[in-house]
Amino acid sequence: MENTIHIGLIREEKHPHDNRVAFTPKQCQWIMHHFPQTQIYVAPSPHRCFRDEEYEKAGAQLQEDLSHCSLLLGIKEVPAEKLIAHKTYLFFSHTKKKQPHNQHLLQTILKKKISLIDYECLVHPDGQRILGFGFFAGVVGAHNGLQAFGKKTGAYNFKPVHTCHDFQELITHYFGIKLPPMKIVITGSGRVAAGALEIMGLLGIKYLPPEEYLVNEYAYPVYTQLKAGELYLRKHDKTYSRSDFHAHPENYECRFLPYVTGTDILMNGIYWDHNIPPLFNANDLKKDNFHIQVIADITDDTHGSIPCNLGDSTIEDPVYGVIKETMEQTAPYLPGTVDMMCISNLPNELPRDASQYFGDQLMKYVFEELLKPQSEMIRNATIAANGALTDKFSYLEDYVNGS
Numbered sequence: 001m002e003n004t005i006h007i008g009l010i011r012e013e014k015h016p017h018d019n020r021v022a023f024t025p026k027q028c029q030w031i032m033h034h035f036p037q038t039q040i041y042v043a044p045s046p047h048r049c050f051r052d053e054e055y056e057k058a059g060a061q062l063q064e065d066l067s068h069c070s071l072l073l074g075i076k077e078v079p080a081e082k083l084i085a086h087k088t089y090l091f092f093s094h095t096k097k098k099q100p101h102n103q104h105l106l107q108t109i110l111k112k113k114i115s116l117i118d119y120e121c122l123v124h125p126d127g128q129r130i131l132g133f134g135f136f137a138g139v140v141g142a143h144n145g146l147q148a149f150g151k152k153t154g155a156y157n158f159k160p161v162h163t164c165h166d167f168q169e170l171i172t173h174y175f176g177i178k179l180p181p182m183k184i185v186i187t188g189s190g191r192v193a194a195g196a197l198e199i200m201g202l203l204g205i206k207y208l209p210p211e212e213y214l215v216n217e218y219a220y221p222v223y224t225q226l227k228a229g230e231l232y233l234r235k236h237d238k239t240y241s242r243s244d245f246h247a248h249p250e251n252y253e254c255r256f257l258p259y260v261t262g263t264d265i266l267m268n269g270i271y272w273d274h275n276i277p278p279l280f281n282a283n284d285l286k287k288d289n290f291h292i293q294v295i296a297d298i299t300d301d302t303h304g305s306i307p308c309n310l311g312d313s314t315i316e317d318p319v320y321g322v323i324k325e326t327m328e329q330t331a332p333y334l335p336g337t338v339d340m341m342c343i344s345n346l347p348n349e350l351p352r353d354a355s356q357y358f359g360d361q362l363m364k365y366v367f368e369e370l371l372k373p374q375s376e377m378i379r380n381a382t383i384a385a386n387g388a389l390t391d392k393f394s395y396l397e398d399y400v401n402g403s
């Protein structure tokens, strides 16, 4: 058909290869059914969490060469030499904060007159991001934190998430598991925290308001959630305002310290940047009352909100220990140490579900906008078009000019 819109799902080429994808086979089928003017092509990949045959079965065409497609969708940064000139690409470019390692990528995008729509910049009218993988990062991070505590105490055994086919299999794994008494703190209130809460629910871990959690002991596992307003108070008047905190976090103090004494596992899911005070400092870690045994640092900033995050761990080797007195790295699961789970690509442990969740949001909120000749949402997320930066991203001029 003359007016068919050809859409390509590219192969992830960045190393190590990502196993996620923008649309699952079922979603491709749904799209082609509901938008008969579209045809989806898929570049074969041995790394993707859905097999090539699953796409073929769903009616997508497997094709190595996607140069006839006008829209190309990926997940991670596309290596500059793989970019096809004059196309419209959607992926996470990690260029909007002038990340040095992607400067060449954006320069190439401009040179090849590519239109770049960055998933991270797609927002609802109220400014909330539409797409993200945080929920499954929270699910996997919470599981991994509990798994580490089970290994440290020898009280129970969880299998690694990445050995499960999907989330449903993980849920089945939880049937019949009885956890010992333990106290868990979850920080944050975004997608990551929502994923961690999902695990609390599945395992029947009881929620307690922070005030109760702090003062009581329990004969069963419990958790509390500390949102930004419970964690941070403005120094001079002990109040919290979300917009003021986001604009001037340096004026706020962190109220986490009372929780270090009675908590076994900390699941950290609150956003952090350099102006935000950490949850505790190196001296607090040395004190006798620092009782936390496992930290699942899902937010995962090295030396960030968790000072003893000494760098990333990996899906294959998910936990390292930290000696509290010296803050040196050691083997995991030793007595008297803090075990750190700091995996930076947690959603890759549940790639089928993470991809489906991502694709659902993309289908619901973005896809029709992409097909329109003009869309404010798409315009606001377009970093480059026709060989130039768009107005909104003109602040990247010095970055693309090499300075």
Ligand SMILES: NC(=O)c1ccc[n+]([C@@H]2O[C@H](COP(=O)([O-])OP(=O)(O)OC[C@H]3O[C@@H](n4cnc5c(N)ncnc54)[C@H](O)[C@@H]3O)[C@@H](O)[C@H]2O)c1
Binding pocket: 132, 133, 134, 135, 137, 188, 189, 190, 191, 192, 193, 227, 228, 245, 246, 269, 270, 271, 272, 297, 298, 299, 300, 343, 344, 345, 346, 347
């Ligand atoms: N380890 C991983 O695999 C992985 C995966 C996804 C996300 N993350 C990280 O987890 C963290 C939370 O992600 P999320 O998806 O839940 O994000 P989110 O935006 O849904 O929620 C973030 C939380 O931090 C607070 N917050 C948001 N913006 C803030 C700001 N500018 N200043 C202060 N506080 C702010 C919010 O109130 C909320 O509680 C992020 O740092 C993200 O990069 C890690």
